[in-house]
Amino acid sequence: MSVREFRRILLDGNVVDVVRHGDELVAGDGRSVGVGEAVHLSPVVPSKIVCVHLNYSSRVAEMMTKLPPAPTYFHKPVSALNAHDAAVVRPAGCKWLNYEGEIAIVIGRTAKNISPAEAGDYIRGYTIGNDYGLHDFRDTDSGSMLRVKGADTLCPLGPGLVEGWDFHGKQIRTIVNGEVRQDGNTDEMKWDMHYLVADIARTITLQPGDVLMSGTPAISRTVYPGDVVEVEVEGLGTLRNHIVEGSAPIRSDVGAQPTESEEVLSTAQGGDWEFRGIRKPDLSGTH
Incomplete structure (x- = not known):
């Protein structure tokens, strides 16, 4: 093709x-x-966005953990969709917004109960995604990641949908204000694009336009209002967004509130940051 x-x-x-x-x-x-x-x-309007938790070997090593026997997943609501060159909003009162540069699989045909060998025939193409996470809410939702990954604007996709792209051996980088932060390769993936599609399609029917986010390499870190974040994928181009602060604070009269537990800080800043000589970030929102 x-x-x-x-x-x-x-x-x-x-x-x-x-x-x-x-x-x-x-x-x-x-x-x-x-x-x-x-x-x-957004180059597509999916009925669902399914994301794999861990997939790249560098990210697994960074998190000082091991992969499970099979992938685990979470959802981002379609209301989180965003586009190339658009603003990503960090809600007022929140501090720990992290990027995660990823490759997004776009389904082209209705898929159910297919094998990994067949899955390529059901993929229309690929685009770039940034799986932003608002780690202020990491202590809530019992690991579902809904508040962490599901806020409005936290799923930019683009700039285009590329058909006929071979995902093997491709570089993926995330660049913040001109500085490379993530630098990985799709050959790091434990489970490739075809495996992920076949795995989900065992029990969940995938419809044309649906999106599967395939994981991120090491070094997901916090970004701040004013930052420009670019995700470059070899053969897919560059997805660019800028961070802004929302004007309306998180309501305090309902629901779980933003927290700064050890889990929140460790995840946002890379794990044990205060014990490894890493500068504590400026919490004022400027840097």
Whole structure:
């Protein structure tokens, strides 16, 4: 299959599917816009977003743990969807927002009870994702990750959906304000794209457009309002977002409140940060 890239953008106020031709995005009616001038939307609108907890060997080593016999997963709600060049909102009163650069699998055909060998036929293509986590809520929800990973704007995807891309041996990097923070390779993955699709499809029907997030390499760290975060994947391009602070604080009259337990701090800053000579971060939101 030849490699082709599709995007969803706002063009003259309308949601339009376009094909990338070099530096131009071309709609089916012939209208075009430069890649740098386009207002991007999420390249797909899934019915569900399924994420694997741990998959990259560097991340497993960093967490000082072992992989389970089979993958474990969590959901991000579709209301968390976001797009290339859009703002990621850290709610007021929260401090521990972390990036996780990932590759997102996009389903192309309804998949149920398929083998890993068959799974490639059910994948339409791939895009870049950033599985942001709000670790202020890590002590709640009994490990479901709903509040940690599910807040509005915490699932940017894009900039495009690439068909015909081979996921083997590809570099993935996360860059914050021009500095490389994550630097991994898909060959680190314990369970590849085909395995993940087949595993989920055993009991959950996957529909066209559904997204599976395939895990992140080591060095997920906290970012702050004003930071620019880019995820680069070889052959898929660059997903870029900037962090802003929300104006409305988390309500205090209902629900679990943000915490700063040892678990929260350790996860957000890489594990035992205060004992390893790592500078304690500026909690004022500036740095």
